[in-house]
Amino acid sequence: MGTPEENIRSFKFERVLNQDTGRKTLNLLGTIDGQYAIITAEKTAFSATSPATLVSPDQGLTALNLLQKNDIYHWFMGTIAQSAADNAAVKVNMIYPCTDVHIKKYSAQQLHMVVETPEIYDKYVLKYIKQKTEGGRLNWVYNILSHKEESEKIIFEDEDPKMGFILLPDLKWDLVTMTTLYLSVIVHRTDIRSIRDFTPAHIPFLNGLRTKVLNAVSEKYSLSRDFLKIYVHYQPSYYHFHIHVVHISHDMGASASVGKAILLDEVIQVLEVMKIAQSASGKELGYKDLDMTYTLGEEHDLWKKVFGPLSSGAEPTI
Template identity: 75%
Template structure:
């Protein structure tokens, strides 16, 4: 299977650059493989500090050098370094094939907008959008993980209970080597929660249990204390089956950690506790939520942009 995947990747025919981020050293490319659309995302990896030949033996680690400038005691060079895909890779490369129009929009450069989603907008329009996004096999890859049909060898921890259980495994965004860029995903077994909008105070025990088990599992597997981890959810999420993100506190998450998109799980639990203390029957569906959308996102194009123009949404 690995050989077939590599053959597909090497058959990629470039069409255009979707997005680049010189600060985070990432590049998104659109092309085709065997006539079908495909996306390659590439990210420069961090330096390997576990076996740092570059630092222990620069004469071996630095393959070539070009002096850019020298001023007194300061010297600036460009260089190539000794690398291998297993111990010191140059880049982490992801392939989405075949990709959809939604993928192309997601990985394209685009203007961001802050939107205010009222309970009325959520109930009248956004729920309709979410229903559309859960049909047609869009979540098959999630169910493949939950049913151990895919990525089972990567599972770090699993609670098999169908009500409170989940699978914890490395996210594709992590290179599996650099601990300060650790990135794990938690995918719950239950299927009745699509996003935090579905939460009410009745879910507090479920969320607190999940949080505790995740912290324990990550600590045991990677020897990281809880205060070095960020546990959060996205709204809007990239897919509508409830999942949680676990990252090292030092990891620069870029756009995925934008204010209004990433919400700490602790804050979700605290909000639900305040609702419970108030004695009312409200939940996250009753809150006004402000978050970020790219202008290529269907929620922007079909709901919020028309509403801003005084027009009826087309969702």
């Protein structure tokens, strides 16, 4: 086993796992000394500290090729000054040796739009959710809620067991850059697994949560309340009710896209309409009665066990 530099230089390329031409990233699988390794590369962002030097031939554009010109519009391709020490062109991560779990994690997944009807939810998805919540799988959440773990991260807490919540930064936030602010709100009550459990009876809880979260975050960070975007995920990554609070200017990609994210305000509006329907008809209504349309990757258990089989006419194996 050599130094990390020697190891990366002896990387034998096998295949591209994933590529994002928008964000300029590349994930490669290969081997080093016969063991699997993953190399992920990402072009760096432009330096914000010296934008004035962008056009200079020594510090910015070291070479420049005119591609095309049309009236006032000009297109060039160019090279830019770089240095691995203080002006890198690329960030490179190496995972070596890596496992199948790493390979799966860094691979592109084929996505599918699925429609989860109330029948599919009832018959299959509920069973999946039960598997995901039993056997201590949510202990890490309860550890946060009881201050056993991560208590130093808590930004704000409302201790009320029914209406309260804990507010803490998401791992993806650097805690500094306001325009990439990303916080999680984990509620104290343990009876809501996902928005499928919501009925009109939860409107006061959600309205209260909305107000308290907006107040706490805007006060803590001196941010105007209308800079904050609040949404939930369906399917969520874990089945204890939580919401996402992000800065409105932060491009969250798939995490904030329709087919994955739903505005908290929209959830409340849908429940308000259900309330009218319920009080007029006398019949109980809730999110469990809706068709939910969302995006699923082929590696997700719900695709493998439920929607994949259903799409080929087979019986789910859950």
